[in-house]
Amino acid sequence: MSNTAAGAQTIKSSDEYIAKANIKDLSIYKEAAADPVAYWEKCAERLDWFDKWHTALDWNPPFAKWFIGGKLNASYNCLDRHIKNGLGSKTAIYWEAESGEGKEISYGEVYKAVNKFANAIKKLGAKKGDRVAIYMPMVPEAAYAMLACARIGAIHSVVFGGFSSDSLRDRIQDASCNLLITADGGYRRGKTIALKEIADKALEECPTINNVIVVERSKDAINFKKGRDHWYHDLIADVDDFCEPEPMDAEDMLFILYTSGTTGKPKGIMHTTGGYMTGAVTTTKLVFDLKNDDIFWCTADVGWITGHSYIVYGPMANAATQVMYEGTPDFPAKDRFWKIVEKYKVSVFYTAPTAVRAFMKWGADLPAGCDLSSLRLLGSVGEPINPEAWLWYGEHIGKNKCPIVDTWWQTETGGVMISAIPSVIPAKPGSATKPLPGIDAKVLDETGNEIKEGTGTLSITSPWPSMLRGIWGDEKRFKDVYWSKWDQKYFPGDGARLDEDGYFWLLGRIDDVMLISGHNIGTAEVESALVDHKSVAESAVVGIKDDLTGQAIAAFVILKDGSTPSDELNKELSDHVAGKIGKIAKPKKIIFTADLPKTRSGKIMRRLLRDIGEGRALGDVTTLADASVVEKLKATYSEE
Numbered sequence: 001m002s003n004t005a006a007g008a009q010t011i012k013s014s015d016e017y018i019a020k021a022n023i024k025d026l027s028i029y030k031e032a033a034a035d036p037v038a039y040w041e042k043c044a045e046r047l048d049w050f051d052k053w054h055t056a057l058d059w060n061p062p063f064a065k066w067f068i069g070g071k072l073n074a075s076y077n078c079l080d081r082h083i084k085n086g087l088g089s090k091t092a093i094y095w096e097a098e099s100g101e102g103k104e105i106s107y108g109e110v111y112k113a114v115n116k117f118a119n120a121i122k123k124l125g126a127k128k129g130d131r132v133a134i135y136m137p138m139v140p141e142a143a144y145a146m147l148a149c150a151r152i153g154a155i156h157s158v159v160f161g162g163f164s165s166d167s168l169r170d171r172i173q174d175a176s177c178n179l180l181i182t183a184d185g186g187y188r189r190g191k192t193i194a195l196k197e198i199a200d201k202a203l204e205e206c207p208t209i210n211n212v213i214v215v216e217r218s219k220d221a222i223n224f225k226k227g228r229d230h231w232y233h234d235l236i237a238d239v240d241d242f243c244e245p246e247p248m249d250a251e252d253m254l255f256i257l258y259t260s261g262t263t264g265k266p267k268g269i270m271h272t273t274g275g276y277m278t279g280a281v282t283t284t285k286l287v288f289d290l291k292n293d294d295i296f297w298c299t300a301d302v303g304w305i306t307g308h309s310y311i312v313y314g315p316m317a318n319a320a321t322q323v324m325y326e327g328t329p330d331f332p333a334k335d336r337f338w339k340i341v342e343k344y345k346v347s348v349f350y351t352a353p354t355a356v357r358a359f360m361k362w363g364a365d366l367p368a369g370c371d372l373s374s375l376r377l378l379g380s381v382g383e384p385i386n387p388e389a390w391l392w393y394g395e396h397i398g399k400n401k402c403p404i405v406d407t408w409w410q411t412e413t414g415g416v417m418i419s420a421i422p423s424v425i426p427a428k429p430g431s432a433t434k435p436l437p438g439i440d441a442k443v444l445d446e447t448g449n450e451i452k453e454g455t456g457t458l459s460i461t462s463p464w465p466s467m468l469r470g471i472w473g474d475e476k477r478f479k480d481v482y483w484s485k486w487d488q489k490y491f492p493g494d495g496a497r498l499d500e501d502g503y504f505w506l507l508g509r510i511d512d513v514m515l516i517s518g519h520n521i522g523t524a525e526v527e528s529a530l531v532d533h534k535s536v537a538e539s540a541v542v543g544i545k546d547d548l549t550g551q552a553i554a555a556f557v558i559l560k561d562g563s564t565p566s567d568e569l570n571k572e573l574s575d576h577v578a579g580k581i582g583k584i585a586k587p588k589k590i591i592f593t594a595d596l597p598k599t600r601s602g603k604i605m606r607r608l609l610r611d612i613g614e615g616r617a618l619g620d621v622t623t624l625a626d627a628s629v630v631e632k633l634k635a636t637y638s639e640e
Contacts, residue, residue, distance in 0.1 A: 011427045012426040014401060016401075022423075023421050024424070027423060031437070031544045035058050036462060040464070041277050044066075044278045046278070047077050048072065048283060049070050049083045050539075051247070053067035053068055053229060061371055064275075065251050066272075066274055066463075067251075070250040071250070072250065072273060074248070074273055075245055078313065080111070090106060090321065090603065093105040093140055094322070096326065097186045098188070098189075098190070103140070106252075113140075113236075114144050116239050117144045117232075118149075119153050120232070121148055121152060123235065124213070124235075125211070126179050126612060127152065127154065129154070129155065129253075130154045130177075130178055131154070131157055131176060132145075132149050133168070133386055134158045134159065134162075135158075135168055135172065136158075136195070137161050137183055137193070138304070139217055143302060147312065147316075149161070153248055154179075155253045158269055158307075165202040167266075168198065168202040169202035170266065171266065171268075172206045178211070178217060179211050180203070181232075183215040183217045185217055186218065187326060187333075192218045195221070200223055216231065217231065218273070236608060249273070250273060250275065252272060252273050254271050254277070257271070257308065257476075266472045267481070268472030268474075269412055270471070271469065272467060275466050275467065277531070278315070279414045279466025281318060283416040283436065284314030286421055287419050288405070289348075289423065290348070292319075292530065294320060295321055296320045296321065296322040297323040297340070297349050298310040299337070300350075304387055311324065311397075320531065334362045335370060341370065341507065342370045345374035350378075350380075352381055353378070353380055356494030357531065359396075360389060361395070361538065375402050376402055378393060378394070378404045378405070380393070381409075383603070384432075386430055386528035388525065388528065390430055404429075408494075412482070413460075413468070414468070417460065418504050430506060432504050433503050434504065439460065440461045441461075441534065442460075442487070445457075448487070452501065454520075455496070456497075456498075458494045459486060459492070461488075493509055506524070507524050508523050514541075516543070521543075521584065523541040523543075524580055525553075526577055526585055529577045529581055530576070530577060532580060533573055533574070536558070536559060539557045539558070540596050540606060540609055541555045542606050542609045553586070553587040554589045555577075557590055557591065558592075570590050593633055596609075597629045597630045609633075612633055613637065
């Protein structure tokens with residue numbers, strides 16, 4: 001049985017949910033299909049513009065320009081207009097520290113902080129077009145820094161606070177940043193992360209950095225370089241609390257965000273102000289059915305695109321109230337997320353499948369011990385969610401009353417591309433369902449022909465406002481990576497299956513689609529089948545070279561508490577996969593492990609698993625949460 005079949009039941013949202021939803025029927029899809037450009041113009045009107053555009057779209061593949069002639073400011077749209085509309089006292093952020101301390105921050109307070117931060121940046125000489133690196137923990141000042149850069153027209157490049165000094169150095173060098181905003185330290189599972197120390201090491205090879213702003217968080221002793229380093233609290237003490245927002249052309253760059261590439265060199269994805277903000281404000285409202293009284297919580301970090309679009313720009317452009325959390329889901333206890341939902345009465349909850357599978361492993365009694373009755377909508381982001389996790393999420397977190405939006409999108413797309421609007425599109429557990437209005441997504445074969453039903457490669461075949469505008473400093477790579485596979489069609493690099501109802505089932509990266517005896521087998525399919533077994537908490541599957549079949553399947557499996565590795569269980573799991581998908585999908589090798597190599601954001605590094613499986617030297621491990629995991633796995637694998 002395929003992944004599609006495993007979650008093939010269609011689940012409609014409750015009548016109560018539909019009755020209160022913002023979208024009541026399919027007319028928005030028909031409107032967008034009839035005239036996509038006019039639809040996106042209507043979406044752009046959700047924003048406040050200083051000058052309206054004269055041309056909606058100039059499409060010269062692969063280069064798009066949207067809302068040409070229009071001028072706006074992202075910070076203004078997230079703050080000023082809400083203040084002018086009388087929302088200054090509305091709560092913008094409930095910030096929860098790992099320690100349990102919290103702050104309730106109003107839009108008026110965020111507005112003042114961002115204006116002062118912007119003036120502090122200007123005081124150090126930063127101006128429109130300069131690149132500013134931000135290397136911060138999950139504190140409100142991280143969002144303030146982004147909005148302050150946007151306010152003066154500086155281009156921010158946020159680097160995840162869990163990245164190494166080498167990663168920070170490479171990103172600063174690539175974008176030639178002249179200002180770094182960081183903190184003395186951050187907290188993770190009760191320990192201090194020495195961010196300033198890591199930054200100092202990176203800056204040994206970053207001659208373009210003239211100034212460093214340091215936010216006080218951990219209060220640990222740090223090295224301070226006179227003339228270069230400045231305390232945030234000192235800088236904002238004597239600046240005005242208003243900074244005139246810089247009018248930005250729609251196509252002026254808002255930010256650069258680096259994402260991994262197959263070559264190992266990160267790609268600096270460029271997003272522009274008008275198009276990106278149109279995508280962020282629209283998808284936040286549509287996908288999450290956002291209401292004025294919602295308490296929204298996206299559990300991502302601002303160092304990733306999810307944090308950009310669904311913590312900073314999307315929710316704040318919609319004047320949402322949201323939770324921002326500093327810590328991890330398992331500290332000081334594994335019910336931390338549910339305690340936060342209960343505390344702040346979160347109504348919309350958006351997290352990753354990796355987290356959901358961890359919740360499953362930890363047990364349903366943890367969420368059952370908290371009041372989750374405030375929840376009305378759940379979301380999934382980051383990778384395909386297997387049907388079993390989807391159903392568990394709906395039952396134990398959503399109490400079978402909350403729709404689930406399984407969203408597909410990328411750093412490059414800027415916002416959600418494929419997802420249900422749950423009031424009008426019924427769900428299928430494990431499927432991202434259908435493209436949002438205005439998004440022209442198709443499944444294509446290798447030659448670019450459309451597949452009406454079956455497996456192929458996902459493509460976006462028409463431009464959309466929040467699409468990437470290029471790779472910083474590398475136009476050739478932009479063309480080669482995203483536009484060379486098919487003529488004038490965007491290549492996301494993901495495999496997909498289209499079912500008989502036109503629902504999209506994402507299969508993971510193309511390099512995660514295995515070719516077994518001439519048959520495409522998605523890693524997500526095999527992983528879903530393994531996790532369906534009562535003994536399995538999590539799994540990761542890769543294709544390894546095989547002389548007979550071309551590729552064979554290697555499965556790395558984490559067992560639930562109480563289950564013990566054995567030859568008998570190995571065979572049972574192999575037969576279970578065969579029963580779910582077919583004998584061709586039986587793993588050649590199953591490795592039981594206590595952990596998997598994951599980035600600090602929770603993404604499984606399948607590239608390293610392939611290195612282990614094929615006996616190659618391990619690639620870059622600097623982004624792993626625990627680099628020792630791969631060595632242990634390598635030792636275990638070689639013993640098999």
